[in-house]
Every structure is written in structure tokens, then in C-alpha cells.
Amino acid sequence: MLKNLFRRQKQKDSQPDTSTLDRQPSEEVSPSPSETSDFASTAEPSNKKKSWFQRLTTGLSKTRKNLVTQIQGLLRIGRQIDEELLEEIEEVLIQADVGVKATMTLMDNVRNVVEERMIDESADLEAVIKEQIELILGQDGQSVSVVRDSPHVILVLGVNGAGKTTTIGKLCHRFRSEGKSVLVAAADTFRAAAAEQLQIWCERSDTDLIRSDEGTDPASVVFDALHATQSRQVDVLxxxxxxxLHTKKPLMDELSKIGRVISREIPKAPHEVLLVVDGTAGQNAIIQANVFNEAVPVTGVAVTKLDGTAKGGVVIAIRQEIGVPIKLIGIGEQLDDLRDFVAQDFVSALFENDESSI
Incomplete structure (x- = not known):
């Protein structure tokens, strides 16, 4: 049964959803005037009453139902721990977008722990699975923070519609709240709405934007931004x-050129290469991450839209298969709904009972 599942999964992974990979520019919609006026949505009053952990727990509810609840259903009291049970758990993990590689690593570790600790009660398996997921995600404690001498350069990658613009806007707000000066470079010069969307977000955080005409060489925009950053003594660019991604070769060449321009003008930069992936993309997020990582080595991943998907298991898959730390997660539209990723908090929220988050 598991072998057949792997074959189905392999076929699925080898045929990516082109609608996700080639998402049209219009899908990343700029904020409406009402949204930009006060950074608020109708859900904000209730969010203010909840802690970040409570909001994270609520945001992961769909993933919890798709992953944790399914596993808990298998671990009913009195069931014997055997290979059949472990294979059923593997099937749940794979179908929840944890991915084959991460699932095999996770379950191999679970088997070893069960044997070493002589666990025979299936009810005790949940704690072991939770523990091993946390180990895979790592306890790096890494975040997107300015720890180097100014200027600190952050290069943001991701497919159109993944949430790059929103993530950049929230990072601007974060750094500005910390008292740092920030400059943004609009180097996506091929998408008509890209600079306009960035302009709206920059205005929300009182951040300057370097932009040029549509069709301009992106590397030239980056060059101008680097010089402006240095002359103005800006903290973060x-x-x-x-x-x-549907124009993979030109995109790879473009990103490589941008990387060379950055490192030539500011040695050891970029200091952070942040890949933004859409949490609703599932296994396509892995494909996207591999493509971008080939062009410019990624140092961290931001996973967005986790509150609207049952495919949050992809967070585990990205960490295991790409080997790059998850640094940020997004669970909403508010400016403070993008936070540093903490493995222990993520796993605890994933396994938390919905009732306890209310």
C-alpha cells in the first residue's frame, strides 16, 4: 500500500501544478484604500484580544484537521503498535504535504525511538511524533534581523502571488518599529503593478522606494538603490x-546578475536571501524553492498564508528537503501577522486543541 502511495506521490510531484508556478501578476492584489488607511480588517478587534500563540493555533486549524486529527484518530487507545499502524501514519503525513523524504526521515526516527524506549502503547506515539517533527524543523532560533554593520541587504525571492510584496511591507514596518531606516528597491520591472503595490506598502511604514520605468534592467535599479543606501546611510535595503518561473532561464540569469551587482558594490552582501513561498502551494512550494535556490543560494524561507490552507505540512517538507531554515511565517493580513518562526511554538500550536485557543 505504501509503495503504491509513493508512486502516486512521485507522479504528483513530477507534474507540478502550472497554475501555481506560472501564477499571473494580478493574483497578488494591492491593498485597497480602506485597508491602507488604518492597517485594519474586520477581524482585527478579535485578534487584538488573542496572543500570538492563540492566533497561530487558530491559523493552523485546517492543517491540524488534515494532519494531527487524522493521526490522533489512528492512535486510539488499545491499538497495538505495529508496521501497519506506522504505515498508516506515513500515509497521513504524505497526504498532508509533509512530503515523502521528510515523512521517511520522520518515521524512521519514530521507529528508532519506539524501539529504544520500548513504547508499546499507541497513545504514547503522539508525543514521539511531535518531538521528532520539532527536531526536523530544527531549533536554530534564526530570524530576519539586522546584526551586521550597515547597510544590511535583504534580497527577496518568490513567485508572483506568493506574498512577496506583503512580506516586504511587513518587514518594513518591523524594522521601522525597531527604529531603523529602510529603503526598498522595486527590481521587478516586468510586472506593471509591482512598483505600485510596493509604493502603497512603503507609504504605510514611511519607507522610501527606489523604482524605475517598466522594462528597465532590474540590475540597474538595484545598482541605484545600493548607491542611495550608502549615500543616505540607510540601515536596511x-x-x-x-x-x-515560466521563464526559468531568463529569471535565473537575471537573479544571478543582481547577485553579482550587490556583492560588487557591497562586499559580503546580500546578507539575507529570503525566499517567500505560499503555504497553500503544497508540494509546488518545494519545486519553487529548488528553482530559486539554484539561481541564488537561499538563506531563509518565509511561509505565507498558513491560516488559509490545510497544506501547512509543507513547512516540514521545506526544512527537510531544501535544508534551509524557516525564518518567518504568516497567518493573516495584519502588519504583525508575520513573525519569526520558532519550531517549538509551531509544533505546539499544531498539536494544540482548538478549544484551548479560544
Missing amino acids: IIDTAGR
């Missing part, structure tokens, strides 16, 4: 880039 955030560079937006294009995300046209």
Missing part, C-alpha cells in the same frame, strides 16, 4: 525581484 530590501530588494524585490521578479518571480516568473
Whole structure:
């Protein structure tokens, strides 16, 4: 049964959803005037009453139902721990977008722990699975923070529609709240609405934007932004880039050129290469991550839209298969709904009972 599942999964992974990879620019919609006026939505009053952990728990409810609840249903009291049970758990993990590689690593570790600790009650397996997921996600404690001498350069990658613009806007707000000066470079010059969307977000955080005409060489925009950053003694430069995976070769060349320009003008930069992936993309997020990682080595991943998907298991898959730390997660539209990723908090929220988050 498991072998057949792997074959189905392999076929699925080898045929990516082109609608996700080639998402049209219009799918990343700029905020409406009402949204930009006060950063608020109708859900904000209730969010203010909840802690970040409670909001994270609520945001992961669909993933919890798709992953944790299914596993808990298998671990009914009195069931014997045997290979059949472990294979059923593997099937749940794979179908919840944890991915084959991460699932095999996780369950191999679970089997070893069960044997070493001589666990025979299936009810005790949940704690072991939770523990091993946390180990895979790592306890790096890494975050997107300015720890180097100014200027600190952050290069942001991701497909159109993944949430790059929103993530950049929230990072601007974060750094500005910390008292740092920020400059944004609109280096996606092939998408008509890209600079306009960035302009709206920059205005919300009182951040300057370097932009040029549509069709301008993106590397030239980056060059101008680097010089402006140095002359103005700006603390943080955030560079937006294009995300046209359907034009893979030109995109790879473009990103490589941008990387060379950055490192030539500011040695050891970029200091952070942040890949933004859409949590609703599932296994396509792995494909996207591999493509971008080939062009410019990624140092961290931001996973967005986790509150609207049952495919949050992809967070585990990305960490295991790409080997890059998850640094940020997004669970909403508010400015403070993008937070540092903490493995222990994520796993605890994933396994938390919905009732306890209310």
C-alpha cells in the first residue's frame, strides 16, 4: 500500500501544478484604500484580544484537521503498535504535504525511538511524533534581523502571488518599529503593478522606494538603490525581484546578475536571501524553492498564508528537503501577522486543541 502511495506521490510531484508556478501578476492584489488607511480588517478587534500563540493555533486549524486529527484518530487507545499502524501514519503525513523524504526521515526516527524506549502503547506515539517533527524543523532560533554593520541587504525571492510584496511591507514596518531606516528597491520591472503595490506598502511604514520605468534592467535599479543606501546611510535595503518561473532561464540569469551587482558594490552582501513561498502551494512550494535556490543560494524561507490552507505540512517538507531554515511565517493580513518562526511554538500550536485557543 505504501509503495503504491509513493508512486502516486512521485507522479504528483513530477507534474507540478502550472497554475501555481506560472501564477499571473494580478493574483497578488494591492491593498485597497480602506485597508491602507488604518492597517485594519474586520477581524482585527478579535485578534487584538488573542496572543500570538492563540492566533497561530487558530491559523493552523485546517492543517491540524488534515494532519494531527487524522493521526490522533489512528492512535486510539488499545491499538497495538505495529508496521501497519506506522504505515498508516506515513500515509497521513504524505497526504498532508509533509512530503515523502521528510515523512521517511520522520518515521524512521519514530521507529528508532519506539524501539529504544520500548513504547508499546499507541497513545504514547503522539508525543514521539511531535518531538521528532520539532527536531526536523530544527531549533536554530534564526530570524530576519539586522546584526551586521550597515547597510544590511535583504534580497527577496518568490513567485508572483506568493506574498512577496506583503512580506516586504511587513518587514518594513518591523524594522521601522525597531527604529531603523529602510529603503526598498522595486527590481521587478516586468510586472506593471509591482512598483505600485510596493509604493502603497512603503507609504504605510514611511519607507522610501527606489523604482524605475517598466522594462528597465532590474540590475540597474538595484545598482541605484545600493548607491542611495550608502549615500543616505540607510540601515536596511530590501530588494524585490521578479518571480516568473515560466521563464526559468531568463529569471535565473537575471537573479544571478543582481547577485553579482550587490556583492560588487557591497562586499559580503546580500546578507539575507529570503525566499517567500505560499503555504497553500503544497508540494509546488518545494519545486519553487529548488528553482530559486539554484539561481541564488537561499538563506531563509518565509511561509505565507498558513491560516488559509490545510497544506501547512509543507513547512516540514521545506526544512527537510531544501535544508534551509524557516525564518518567518504568516497567518493573516495584519502588519504583525508575520513573525519569526520558532519550531517549538509551531509544533505546539499544531498539536494544540482548538478549544484551548479560544
